[in-house]
Every structure is written in C-alpha cells, then in structure tokens.
Amino acid sequence: MFKGIFFDLDGTLLPLDLAEMMNSYFRALTIKLSPLVEPVSFMEALMAGVEKMLYNDGRGTNEQVFMEAFFRRLDRDPRQLLPVFDEFYINEYRELGRHVVPRAEARRALDLAAASGAKVVLATNPVFPRLAVEARLEWAGLAGSPFTAITSYENSSFCKPNPGYYLEILQATGLQGPDCLMVGNDSKEDLVAAELGLSTFLLEDFLIDRGSAYKPTWRGSWEELLKVLGG
Structure with missing residues (x-):
C-alpha cells in the first residue's frame, strides 16, 4: 500500500x-x-x-x-x-531510559511495515546527535531495527514542523509524498507531512495536540494503527 x-x-x-x-x-x-x-x-x-x-x-x-x-x-x-x-x-x-517499558505493538508495527516492502524511516525531530537517537531506540527495545533512514542533527537541515524536514527525507530516500505514511503523536509536528502529500496516522497514546491545519488520514490507538498496517 x-x-x-x-x-x-x-x-x-x-x-x-x-x-x-x-x-x-x-x-x-x-x-x-x-x-x-x-x-x-x-x-x-x-x-x-x-x-x-x-x-x-x-x-x-x-x-x-x-x-x-x-x-x-x-x-x-x-x-x-x-x-x-x-x-x-x-x-x-x-x-535516563532505564525505567522505560517497551511496547510490543511498536515492534509489531515495524515488522508489518518492513514486511510490506516499504522503506521504513525513523522520522524523529532531529535536535539530537545519532548517539542519542540510538540510545532512545535501545530504550524502546528497537535497537538494530532495519530503518532505511534515521534522522538526526548530523544529517538534517530542518526540524519539525517545517515541511522542509519531510521534503529532505523524501529526497534522501527517493520517495514521493503521496506514496508514504507518517505515524506520530504530535498534531502540529507530524500532521504537517500532509503538506507534501503524505497520509498520516495520529497515534493517541501520549497525544500532543497543539492544533494543526491538517486533519489526520487516520487517528486512534495502536490496535487501529496495526490494522492500517495490515496486522
């Protein structure tokens, strides 16, 4: 899809x-x-x-x-x-992340995304060095996941919610916006991806709703996200 x-x-x-x-x-x-x-x-x-x-x-x-x-x-x-x-x-x-309890649904979502043949991108706001991003992946129980690209402050020239952030990812991966899905929990930072044609899923766990000019294509729980991903 x-x-x-x-x-x-x-x-x-x-x-x-x-x-x-x-x-x-x-x-x-x-x-x-x-x-x-x-x-x-x-x-x-x-x-x-x-x-x-x-x-x-x-x-x-x-x-x-x-x-x-x-x-x-x-x-x-x-x-x-x-x-x-x-x-x-x-x-x-x-x-700092020693008390974080990883979510099995996160691993399942990545597995479904990879199994679909899609390029899977870790689109985290790039205000940290790669070392810090890798540490947070460890907290999430996702170290070593086969991401096509991981954004960090070393390889990014924009931050969310600037649409340039998403354009930079598309250019780096050779993808087109209408062929992609952005999954995130921040209505302002993540839904702006729609400006470049991406579909969006607003995850309501840890929801940050600061208002957005864009409505998500889907929104809901992990269970609903897994259904969108084919699970």
Missing part, C-alpha cells in the same frame, strides 16, 4: 512523556558539564543552540547551526567540550 512508512520516535515508538524526558536530559547534561562550564551560562548557550536548530532554514545541518550558536554564546574551545558530550550520550544519557 505504501512505499514509505515514517515513524516518529518520542511518544510514538518510544512510550514516554517528552517534556518529562527533556527535563531529565537538561538536568543530567548540566551536571555532566558543570566541572567545565558554569551551569546558567551552559543552559543559556544550549537553549540558544536548540532555538537555532528549531528554526533552521536549511542553510546548514542542524549540527552546524547548533554548534555555531552554542560556542558563540559560550566562547569555549570545542575540543574541550565535545568529547564530554560524546561521553555523556554513551553513558549517563542511556541511564
């Missing part, structure tokens, strides 16, 4: 409250960097970098615009801090 099936991660394949996870993330990262950077200055620089990613217009990768804004604000040597970031994502960050 679909040549491409895109899945959001946080609140979709990964059963967690995004706001709660982000608070834990910011707290843990600030503690990790505190021996090197004053916490208030660090958070100000971090949020400046995140804002640049969220409003990136394609002039560079999200990683590039983040680093530019972050280090301009902090005025520190990247060679001193970047190895500490990597160490954090390999160690402390992985511990």
Whole structure:
C-alpha cells in the first residue's frame, strides 16, 4: 500500500512523556558539564543552540547551526567540550531510559511495515546527535531495527514542523509524498507531512495536540494503527 512508512520516535515508538524526558536530559547534561562550564551560562548557550536548530532554514545541518550558536554564546574551545558530550550520550544519557517499558505493538508495527516492502524511516525531530537517537531506540527495545533512514542533527537541515524536514527525507530516500505514511503523536509536528502529500496516522497514546491545519488520514490507538498496517 505504501512505499514509505515514517515513524516518529518520542511518544510514538518510544512510550514516554517528552517534556518529562527533556527535563531529565537538561538536568543530567548540566551536571555532566558543570566541572567545565558554569551551569546558567551552559543552559543559556544550549537553549540558544536548540532555538537555532528549531528554526533552521536549511542553510546548514542542524549540527552546524547548533554548534555555531552554542560556542558563540559560550566562547569555549570545542575540543574541550565535545568529547564530554560524546561521553555523556554513551553513558549517563542511556541511564535516563532505564525505567522505560517497551511496547510490543511498536515492534509489531515495524515488522508489518518492513514486511510490506516499504522503506521504513525513523522520522524523529532531529535536535539530537545519532548517539542519542540510538540510545532512545535501545530504550524502546528497537535497537538494530532495519530503518532505511534515521534522522538526526548530523544529517538534517530542518526540524519539525517545517515541511522542509519531510521534503529532505523524501529526497534522501527517493520517495514521493503521496506514496508514504507518517505515524506520530504530535498534531502540529507530524500532521504537517500532509503538506507534501503524505497520509498520516495520529497515534493517541501520549497525544500532543497543539492544533494543526491538517486533519489526520487516520487517528486512534495502536490496535487501529496495526490494522492500517495490515496486522
């Protein structure tokens, strides 16, 4: 039915409250960097970098615009801090998801999507490095899943809800919007894929409903999603 099936991660394949996870993330990262950077200055620089990613217009990768804004604000040597970031994502960050209970339905959905012959894409908002995305896949019990593409801040030049984010995926995978399905739990960030012709499924577990100009093609529970996928 679909040549491409895109899945959001946080609140979709990964059963967690995004706001709660982000608070834990910011707290843990600030503690990790505190021996090197004053916490208030660090958070100000971090949020400046995140804002640049969220409003990136394609002039560079999200990683590039983040680093530019972050280090301009902090005025520190990247060679001193970047190895500490990597160490954090390999160690402390992985511990943040130790209480997450994976959903069997998420694995089933990926299996059905792959069995259909579709290209399966992890379409998570690319404000994190690949190391962090892989850690969250581990929390979800989905490490090693055969995704055709995984978005991260290294390979993306836009963020949701900019339609350019979805266009970039389509171009990278050789897919056309009308041949694809986007599955997510955020009405603003995920349903905008319809602007490029994608069908959409709004998953109501961990629903984030901030309003949208687009109505989902389908909406409902995991059970209803699995039916759409042929299960």
